[in-house]
Amino acid sequence: MSYSYEYPRPSVTVDAVVFGYDAGELRVLLIERGEEPFRGAWALPGGFVGLDEDLDAAARRELREETGIEPVLLEQLRAFGTRGRDPRGHTVTVAFVALVKLGDHSVQAATDAADARWFPANDPPALAFDHAAILQCARAHMIEAVRTRPVGFDLLPAQFSQTDLQKLVESVLGEELDKRNFRKKLHALGLLLPTGEYETGVPRRAAQLYRFDAARYASLLKEGFQFRL
Amino acid sequence: MSYSYEYPRPSVTVDAVVFGYDAGELRVLLIERGEEPFRGAWALPGGFVGLDEDLDAAARRELREETGIEPVLLEQLRAFGTRGRDPRGHTVTVAFVALVKLGDHSVQAATDAADARWFPANDPPALAFDHAAILQCARAHMIEAVRTRPVGFDLLPAQFSQTDLQKLVESVLGEELDKRNFRKKLHALGLLLPTGEYETGVPRRAAQLYRFDAARYASLLKEGFQFRL
DNA sequence: CCCAATGGTGTATATCGGACACTCAGAGCT
DNA sequence: AGCTCTGAGTGTCCGATATACACCATTGGG
Structure with a gap:
């Protein structure tokens, strides 16, 4: 043909x-x-x-x-x-x-x-x-x-720790970030839902696992909200 | 063919x-x-x-x-x-x-x-x-x-007043900006060269005309400078 | 001479971003 | 049981940045 x-x-x-x-x-x-x-x-x-x-x-x-x-x-x-x-x-x-x-x-x-x-x-x-x-x-x-959109959540499993997210962002940016400042911003966004579950099988204190609040993000977007990390 | x-x-x-x-x-x-x-x-x-x-x-x-x-x-x-x-x-x-x-x-x-x-x-x-x-x-x-690049200077004539630039930015953004704050940022960037010339033929006080310092912008860029208005 | 229109200028306050250090929990090992 | 190791979790201070805000000066035109 x-x-x-x-x-x-x-x-x-x-x-x-x-x-x-x-x-x-x-x-x-x-x-x-x-x-x-x-x-x-x-x-x-x-x-x-x-x-x-x-x-x-x-x-x-x-x-x-x-x-x-x-x-x-x-x-x-x-x-x-x-x-x-x-x-x-x-x-x-x-x-x-x-x-x-x-x-x-x-x-x-x-x-x-x-x-x-x-x-x-x-x-x-x-x-x-x-x-x-x-x-x-x-x-x-x-x-x-x-930095400007919640893309990290599309790369991580449904449940993840704050550190998981931070390490991912650092890997993308190629630079290290301050743990406390990162978490401060993260909480300010109000897009993380604590699951009450924790990491398992780690030889240290287990980190709490969170879930991304996609519904809340969608509704915030309509109000002109700008994601920023 | x-x-x-x-x-x-x-x-x-x-x-x-x-x-x-x-x-x-x-x-x-x-x-x-x-x-x-x-x-x-x-x-x-x-x-x-x-x-x-x-x-x-x-x-x-x-x-x-x-x-x-x-x-x-x-x-x-x-x-x-x-x-x-x-x-x-x-x-x-x-x-x-x-x-x-x-x-x-x-x-x-x-x-x-x-x-x-x-x-x-x-x-x-x-x-x-x-x-x-x-x-x-x-x-x-x-x-x-x-907001993030000096594009305004590609749209204006070689010489322009600060107000010209502000009006252009407002027209693109579709919102009004505060004159003093706008000029403060503009001067902080250090990319405007005063020409010493002034508007002509206007029925009011003539505004001073400036020129974009492209050479300085190019050299600042190499040092990791980020334009922001 | 007065009016209309825009040029030009600084301060005070709120907000945001970045630097910074210690204690606690849990697992593994001896 | 006690020790060690690793990372979890947490708050304050300071400097920089962004925003709100008002008046006098200059010029041309009527």
Whole structure:
């Protein structure tokens, strides 16, 4: 099957920077390319957009096909369209950022992906195409997002300690924060619900576990509330 | 001439939201479409991306062709690719925001554009495609940008009064600011050079004119300086 | 000469952000 | 049982920042 157009034009792809959080470190999901170009290299999951397919639907589909992951939160980063970024010819890619709770998903490589694995987001391997630049841009996006929106809660399990959250924020920002000041702000937001439950199996005093009050956040937003950490 | 591909796929266009500032109001440059679809309707300037053409180069080219404008500052907003946004078939557009000093450019419609004119950015006419949504997004972008980056200086003439700048910021934000507090912050930034010249032809005390210290801003940026108004 | 309109200027107060250190709880080990 | 280790939990002070607020000066025009 083949299709004709009056003018030559770039192709459109989507790529997803999927972040997860595990072992105190921000991680990014990469696939090993099973096809040329860059066969055997690590890359962001993604692929061509189908005709009449929404961009975010395409990103979700490619993620599902290549890695088995179905993210809850997926938002557009921006388009990358520098000439020469794809050796097959000019392609414009629309990059997305997705956040997943690592425990909720097991990664399963398929279709174009020979393998799919989590890597440290701040120390990734060499990447195909211009994916290193896209990842860099996504990390900058996260630095902004983690301070101004409650994104941490999409990366942590449903229940988490205040320290869990702080370590995550520190990992994204790449800098350490003061425990008391962090908690002061956190409580001031009023978005944490104490569960009454505690960590188990830790060789020290167990930290209390909290839950994110999504309903309250939604209603605060309507009143012009601005999240800030 | 015709080109063939193995798979059907969306086309790529660029659209530019060009902002200017005049008569105390933020303005946006629109063209009247000279071709179907939406012939006769107002729309953002833009068009198809050529093969092997960078996205920003395409946006600049379309702007030049359709309106005669060559903006200094052009930055990507994001991609819009919702199915059905273009009646000709699926097209993905990458939207840009451009800022121009109104006095430096005279607008000249050509090629696909039957006309090109400035409209109030906060009260635009009905627009073709999903351009109203793109404009909305661009305005939100400006609200963010005007507080965190010295964008006002790209919209004003080389010399301007403090009040000019304040009125511009107020027009973008859609809210009024306190004169003394605004000037306090402005002076604290240390980015205004007094020119010693004054307004002329005004029926009141003439305001002193200033110039933006771009060199100083560039050097401050390297030291991790964050602009904030 | 008076009026209208805007230019230009400082202080006092509330709020926010950042620095900073100790005690307590619980698990594991001897 | 007692000791040790690790991280949990908690409040104050100070400096910086943001906001509210009012009057006189200057100029052109009528």
